[in-house]
Amino acid sequence: MSGGRALVVAFLLVAGSTADAEGELFVRSKVEFPGKIEDHLLADVDGDGRLDVLVVHAAAGDRYDYRLAVCRQQVEKKFDGCEILDLPDDVRAFDVGNVDPAPGAEFVAVTASGVFWSAFEKERLGSRHRLAEVPSVFAGTDPDIPRPLDVLFDLDGDGRDELLLPSQAGPVWVKPDGKRQLFESPAVVLYRLANRSADVNAALRSGFQSRVTSEMNTPDVHVFDWNGDGRLDVVTQLDNILRIFLQDETGGLPGQPSRTLERSTLAENELDSSFTGEVTSFAQLDLDGQADLILTKWGSSEERTRMDRAIFFSRPDGSYPDVPDQLVRSESVTPDFDLVDLDGNGTRDLVVPFFHFAPSQAVKVITQNALRWQLRIFLLGADGRYSQDEGKKFARIDHRVVLDYKLDILKLLFGKQARPTGRIAPLLDFGADFDGDGYADLAADDGGDKLRIYWGNAEARYSSSPDQVVPFESTLAYDLVDADGDGLTDLFAYHGTRPVTEQIGGHGFHAVKRRRTERERARRAEEARRARKQEEEVPHERVRLEILMSVGRAR
Amino acid sequence: MRSPLDFLRTVARLVRADVTKLSRYWVVLAGFVAVVVLAVSGTMVFHRIEQAANVTSNSGYDFALAVMDRLVDVSLPIVYVLVCILFAIDVSNSTVKYILTRPVTRMELLVSKYVTAFGMVTLNVALLWTVALSGGAAFYGLGDLTENGYVIFSGGYVFGQFALGTFFLLIALGSVAAMGVAVSTFSSTMGGAIIIGLIFFFMLELLAVIPTNLGLTLSLGGEAFVLPFSSFSLPNQPLIPLGVLGDLTTGIAIESWWIPPIQRMLAVCGAYLVLFLGVSAFGIRKRDFTL
Numbered sequence: 135m136s137g138g139r140a141l142v143v144a145f146l147l148v149a150g151s152t153a154d155a156e157g158e159l160f161v162r163s164k165v166e167f168p169g170k171i172e173d174h175l176l177a178d179v180d181g182d183g184r185l186d187v188l189v190v191h192a193a194a195g196d197r198y199d200y201r202l203a204v205c206r207q208q209v210e211k212k213f214d215g216c217e218i219l220d221l222p223d224d225v226r227a228f229d230v231g232n233v234d235p236a237p238g239a240e241f242v243a244v245t246a247s248g249v250f251w252s253a254f255e256k257e258r259l260g261s262r263h264r265l266a267e268v269p270s271v272f273a274g275t276d277p278d279i280p281r282p283l284d285v286l287f288d289l290d291g292d293g294r295d296e297l298l299l300p301s302q303a304g305p306v307w308v309k310p311d312g313k314r315q316l317f318e319s320p321a322v323v324l325y326r327l328a329n330r331s332a333d334v335n336a337a338l339r340s341g342f343q344s345r346v347t348s349e350m351n352t353p354d355v356h357v358f359d360w361n362g363d364g365r366l367d368v369v370t371q372l373d374n375i376l377r378i379f380l381q382d383e384t385g386g387l388p389g390q391p392s393r394t395l396e397r398s399t400l401a402e403n404e405l406d407s408s409f410t411g412e413v414t415s416f417a418q419l420d421l422d423g424q425a426d427l428i429l430t431k432w433g434s435s436e437e438r439t440r441m442d443r444a445i446f447f448s449r450p451d452g453s454y455p456d457v458p459d460q461l462v463r464s465e466s467v468t469p470d471f472d473l474v475d476l477d478g479n480g481t482r483d484l485v486v487p488f489f490h491f492a493p494s495q496a497v498k499v500i501t502q503n504a505l506r507w508q509l510r511i512f513l514l515g516a517d518g519r520y521s522q523d524e525g526k527k528f529a530r531i532d533h534r535v536v537l538d539y540k541l542d543i544l545k546l547l548f549g550k551q552a553r554p555t556g557r558i559a560p561l562l563d564f565g566a567d568f569d570g571d572g573y574a575d576l577a578a579d580d581g582g583d584k585l586r587i588y589w590g591n592a593e594a595r596y597s598s599s600p601d602q603v604v605p606f607e608s609t610l611a612y613d614l615v616d617a618d619g620d621g622l623t624d625l626f627a628y629h630g631t632r633p634v635t636e637q638i639g640g641h642g643f644h645a646v647k648r649r650r651t652e653r654e655r656a657r658r659a660e661e662a663r664r665a666r667k668q669e670e671e672v673p674h675e676r677v678r679l680e681i682l683m684s685v686g687r688a689r
Numbered sequence: 690m691r692s693p694l695d696f697l698r699t700v701a702r703l704v705r706a707d708v709t710k711l712s713r714y715w716v717v718l719a720g721f722v723a724v725v726v727l728a729v730s731g732t733m734v735f736h737r738i739e740q741a742a743n744v745t746s747n748s749g750y751d752f753a754l755a756v757m758d759r760l761v762d763v764s765l766p767i768v769y770v771l772v773c774i775l776f777a778i779d780v781s782n783s784t785v786k787y788i789l790t791r792p793v794t795r796m797e798l799l800v801s802k803y804v805t806a807f808g809m810v811t812l813n814v815a816l817l818w819t820v821a822l823s824g825g826a827a828f829y830g831l832g833d834l835t836e837n838g839y840v841i842f843s844g845g846y847v848f849g850q851f852a853l854g855t856f857f858l859l860i861a862l863g864s865v866a867a868m869g870v871a872v873s874t875f876s877s878t879m880g881g882a883i884i885i886g887l888i889f890f891f892m893l894e895l896l897a898v899i900p901t902n903l904g905l906t907l908s909l910g911g912e913a914f915v916l917p918f919s920s921f922s923l924p925n926q927p928l929i930p931l932g933v934l935g936d937l938t939t940g941i942a943i944e945s946w947w948i949p950p951i952q953r954m955l956a957v958c959g960a961y962l963v964l965f966l967g968v969s970a971f972g973i974r975k976r977d978f979t980l
Contacts, residue, residue, distance in 0.1 A: 434743075463837050488939065526837070527837070527838060531839075536936065
């Protein structure tokens with residue numbers, strides 16, 4: 135980062151708030167500042183009970199100068215602008231949470247030399263305080279783009295967050311008194327011999343010692359009340375193995391797993407199938423308070439696009455059956471699904487996206503630039519089971535919702551904005567309650583700068599045409615959350631060029647990212663070249679936020 | 690002044706003469722044999738592809754519809770070419786002179802060609818459905834539409850919707866056939882009719898691949914909207930009712946056929962039909978068939 139520049143710059147650029155003309159469902163704010171967006175999160179940084187927006191972005195014209203924009207929510211549901219804070223060079227990952235007694239969240243930086251926290255002061259980050267010196271997986275690694283990482287959790291329920299940091303031996307819990315506890319759930323390290331240069335050297339018949347590359351797979355860490363006792367437990371997940379560390383009455387957590395669970399629905403002949411796999415998820419589906427397991431299997435030896443969700447409901451003693459209680463079958467291109475209480479009975483209903491492979495779909499995509507999605511709804515009844523008729527093998531679909539998403543292929547291929555680097559995930563979400571009636575509303579971006587809203591109800595039946603359509607710039611990055619505590623869901627949409635990561639040596643595991651020193655050298659050379667040519671750097675990249683704060687219009 | 694009944698009688702006689710003539714002409718017979726061969730082999734290949742790719746249809750209806758989708762696309766140029774030679778046969782064989790020496794008006798002759806052309810596309814669709822549904826029945830079975838063991842729609846309902854879809858399909862195919870008749874009206878040789886007809890066909894086909902975000906920006910009630918260039922494509926219009934039927938096989942009931950895509954299809958096909966009728970009416974009035 136440029137040293138001569140002031141550490142903190144207050145930046146107020148294009149910002150505005152308006153109430154929607156279309157029925158005053160939302161108060162709309164638009165905020166814009168120079169840069170290329172990298173990531174975003176929501177947190178209450180000033181302790182006013184309202185969530186503020188934090189955007190990690192690269193400075194315009196310098197993709198290695200990362201900054202944090204803090205856009206504070208004002209009274210009356212408005213966002214008037216953002217403060218742009220410099221992110222220290224050594225920040226590898228960060229989280230925002232409440233680690234000190236003062237109200238409001240603090241910035242917690244995970245670096246190679248330890249974990250530090252700083253308060254969000256007016257237009258700057260406060261001085262650094264060491265939170266923990268824990269050997270983490272980040273120690274000694276190449277710093278890259280600072281990313282948000284969930285490392286702060288309030289395990290003991292005292293209102294202040296503790297640190298749960300990934301390490302090679304398992305997540306490490308740093309308690310408020312500074313003591314550490316390891317949850318034994320070690321990473322799996324895969325070693326791979328040789329790389330692309332080895333192929334080249336082999337072709338040249340030169341004698342050399344091939345390099346050993348490795349990948350370390352640390353477990354996912356969840357903080358979740360597994361057994362419904364009101365205390366948060368720690369759950370780690372690596373592949374299909376769940377390790378559960380249950381919190382006891384005294385607030386203690388064991389170092390060894392209280393339970394280890396592994397279920398599989400893959401048949402022997404499917405283990406060798408290249409397009410067959412499975413993944414374990416868990417959630418409290420029914421009303422018994424205990425977590426239930428959902429195994430999603432994709433593909434089969436007969437049907438490549440088949441997606442089976444096997445449900446294992448927990449038993450009163452906390453055990454799980456060896457074979458699934460229910461099977462939900464559908465077909466799709468991705469194993470995603472959603473678990474939402476759609477009908478307001480307290481249980482989690484299953485929403486499965488269905489994508490039908492047919493020539494007509496291809497024609498539709500090419501000629502009409504539209505993808506047709508079907509959302510299949512499986513309601514969990516009072517008996518704690520999804521609808522299933524006697525003697526049937528699979529659960530029955532209760533309702534279906536059909537949505538078209540405009541996919542502008544030309545814009546994707548030749549547009550000024552960079553193509554999405556990950557999968558295309560438009561705003562298509564049942565997680566909203568815009569009107570505060572307690573039922574999940576369906577929010578669906580149509581891909582053509584319109585947001586379609588379908589009101590939820592006790593039958594979980596959604597109308598075939600949207601109940602409300604509001605102007606909304608289509609996005610692939612969004613948050614749906616109640617940001618001001620009024621019980622109404624608000625919508626945050628993020629727009630901005632996502633820079634392409636510079637790679638040397640191709641893609642995949644062969645890729646070698648430039649190290650910071652190399653980048654620095656390249657950047658200085660570029661600056662010198664510009665100075666020679668007397669070029670002016672035009673900060674054309676913009677980060678844009680569109681925020682729709684619900685005001686709860688009566689239906 | 691001839692009564693409408695006389696008009697219809699004459700048209701019917703002319704159509705019968707056309708059918709007799711076409712059913713004995715080896716080019717037309719070969720064309721329909723080609724359609725059947727393509728349909729049967731296409732169905733088999735489609736099933737083989739499904740097996741090879743480990744992607745199966747949800748039902749016999751789903752399979753039939755997927756096959757039909759492709760077969761309509763493939764067979765349309767063949768039938769269109771056959772329609773293009775309708776007039777050219779009579780002109781090149783000089784039979785049109787003899788027809789016009791009879792008490793037959795030029796409009797009756799033109800209408801009879803349209804009716805014959807529409808009969809040809811109807812025969813084409815009937816052949817394709819027969820093959821596609823037979824394939825669906827053989828490989829997956831027909832009957833009630835089921836999914837995961839649950840009945841979604843009764844077989845009667847599905848066939849009813851398929852019939853409605855076929856009705857709209859015939860409208861779209863009829864407008865394509867109208868283009869063939871219009872081209873044929875101005876042609877003296879069969880070769881010329883085919884070449885000119887195919888040029889028009891592929892020009893209009895190309896419009897279909899222009900993405901929908903490119904088009905004419907118009908204003909309606911003060912609100913700007915884009916009329917995509919692809920809207921003016923004719924040969925892809927038959928795919929629209931088939932696309933609507935595609936929802937049915939995934940468990941979505943068709944509540945109404947009066948929906949924007951069908952309305953657009955009817956508007957486009959209707960506009961082209963009026964255009965081609967006008968062009969061919971002008972042509973048949975002005976042409977000197979005695980040369």
